[in-house]
Amino acid sequence: MRRLTAAMEDYLKAIYKLQQQAGSATTQALARLLKVKPASATNMLKKLARLKLVRYSAYRGVQLTSAGEKMALEIIRHHRLLELYLRQALKMPLHKVHEEADRLEHALSEELEDLIAAALGDPTHDPHGHPIPTKDGQLSETHFPSLAEAPKGQKFLIVRVSDSNPDLLRYLEELGLVPQAVVTILSREPFGGPIWVKVNDRTHALGQEAAHHVFVRPVVEVTKRGTRRKTRSGRR
Amino acid sequence: MRRLTAAMEDYLKAIYKLQQQAGSATTQALARLLKVKPASATNMLKKLARLKLVRYSAYRGVQLTSAGEKMALEIIRHHRLLELYLRQALKMPLHKVHEEADRLEHALSEELEDLIAAALGDPTHDPHGHPIPTKDGQLSETHFPSLAEAPKGQKFLIVRVSDSNPDLLRYLEELGLVPQAVVTILSREPFGGPIWVKVNDRTHALGQEAAHHVFVRPVVEVTKRGTRRKTRSGRR
DNA sequence: CGGCAAATTTAGTGCCGACTAAATTCAGAT
């Protein structure tokens, strides 16, 4: 159970992400995600295969072994706990937490991980709305429609925003389109035009690209009697 | 103003420490402190010299340049802020904060440094009692006698404990010999024998080695009238 | 089925920072 290098951890995390989206990870996709050349990725894949963290057959892509997946989830847990901690305890702007967590995650001990999780009350989601794997490696990915797909004319709770692009994130933050915010889709311009949304009593014309990165759930509306409409239950 | 590697930062920090204690740093002392071979240290010293962070002439030891000192103090600031944060905000045991901070210090952005400093209210000392360099690189080292040197029969405030040995630290922690604690030196056995101290109403026989790592200041005693005795003033 | 473009891998290099072994320099004692 030797400590992995930061580079290895980055690869495992990336492979996990690609597997989620596409079932398996190709050398090229991995290289693009990690901003390295494909040759470098090949190299590392062999190393990870020797460590039995991935199943790798040449020209055929990779998959995490269960040991590899376990490691990946640990790192993702570190990352997401850190993001939430930075946001919540230290009030770091949302668009900056990802990069910071990316560096810190590799230097986090189990001990500190536990302290942070405890300080946050064992949270289930990071500030972008991504689920945080449990200590024993459980992760419940749920699918939500993006603003681009959701029907107009009703209220939605923003449950997740993509953390891939800090500039986009900063923009969304300015508009108030962050997790936990409530948004109403007013209308939709045709031919790839913007989507009119209302949030915090302000109205914005949101482009397709941005809309694709905001994920929502029909909001729980509480009537005068305290009964609910439109969704079954609970958190997120 | 490119980012230094973690290894370079470690060397700068170590050189700074040795310079404090001895005026200048030798290759050997550096190697011992960093747990590398002397040949490795020589190597790195040349590299740091090329970057104008140290003045290095072969066989003659090193000194930090003012640029090097500035960097060293930044890193020490990171380290000590982290130690205090881990202790204060996350309640990490005192003997564990050093190692954790040693890893995290290299991954800390200026941004996060500022947030942490603000959250702690711009503190002046870390949990071992070491002064924290200011953002602009000021550091006030003050000398204090160790328990081994202090006169018996009076009360002392513990202002600092050495952070060099986690096991020793853990031991001191168990005894209650931590910064801010008040200790009374009862007596001193001759011929290198133990020192009898009282802390929190418990009495302990403290060996020479341990006593050398605990630094104290005569305590401010507040009389009924609120006047003071034995020391001039303020904090620490 | 053959041919070709894209994806991938192999081969070889460079930088970083550790190491060992061998050479060199320094400083203190005689």
Add this chain to the structure above:
DNA sequence: ATCTGAATTTAGTCGGCACTAAATTTGCCG
């Protein structure tokens, strides 16, 4: 002034992880 042991440096290696350039494999299309 010289000798000698300790400290230091030099020379050469190695593992980690990136890179480029050159092979190789794949899969698809006609």
